[in-house]
Amino acid sequence: MDQKLGRKSMTKIKLSLIVVAIMVTQNCATFISYPEGFKEEASLVENAISNKILSIDYNQKSVMSGTTTILSDDMRKKVRDAYIKNLTKTKVFKEVTDNIEKADYKLTIDALDTGDPNLILAFFSGLTLMIIPSYAVDNFEMTYTIKDGKNKTVGEYKRSASFTTWISWFVLPLTPFYFTSSQFDSGTQAMLDSVIEEAIQAKVFK
Structure with missing residues (x-):
């Protein structure tokens, strides 16, 4: 009997932790800001470069609070594969791949992520269970x-x-529309599409 009660208690604790984790990770919203004049939606024409194969490689370095971090190989592959998948959907090129040996053109993307994590504000926000926004x-x-x-x-x-990225209960209604991961994905993809459009217009892919 005691063992059954113990198991039920553990199950309740686990469920509670899962609920808390979901609540904490879902109460943030990310907003994107581009330089003035940036066009968020590029005009990529299907089959514009239909006879060329493009390879993509991706590197990222982050510098936060004086600490430099290099993106892991697994995460680099994940980001690169997302770029390849999304650019393949546009059908601009004959093929988009990670195989540089078969590519007519090689695109290397180097990302530098700098910023401010606002650790002090985050600390006070945590003390108030995120009533104070950070x-x-x-x-x-x-x-x-x-x-x-x-x-x-x-x-x-x-x-x-x-x-x-704002973190607070007050942004909870905005989360479905400004979810952090999807905002990062759409923002970085918009920049890549902009580059491809400019390169095509400049006749880089001959």
């Missing part, structure tokens, strides 16, 4: 380098965006 800022500086089959640089582009 926020963190990620400033992304992106460099896109395009090389041809002879490894010659034929194009280099810069893009930037700031992602401000």
Whole structure:
């Protein structure tokens, strides 16, 4: 009998922890800010470069509170694969791949993430169970380098965006529309699409 009660208690505790975890991770909303003049929706024409294969590689370095972190290989692959998947859907190129050996053009994306985690504000927010809002800022500086089959640089582009994440119960109604991971995905993809559009217009892919 005691064992059954103990199991029920443990089950309740686990469920409570799961609920708390969900509540804590779902009460944040991220907003994107681009430089003035940036066009969020690029005009990518299907089959614009239908005879060329593009490879993509991705690197990211984060500098927060004086600490530098290099994105792990697993996370780099995850981000790169997302880029490949999304750019493949546009049908602009014959193929988009991670295989540089078969590519006519190689795109390397170097991301620098700097910002302010606002640790002091986050501390006080935690003490009040997030009644006091806190926020963190990620400033992304992106460099896109395009090389041809002879490894010659034929194009280099810069893009930037700031992602401000507010954490509080007050932003809970906004979470479904400004979910952090989807905002980062859409923001970084918008920058890549912008670069591809500019490179096509400049006739980089010959």
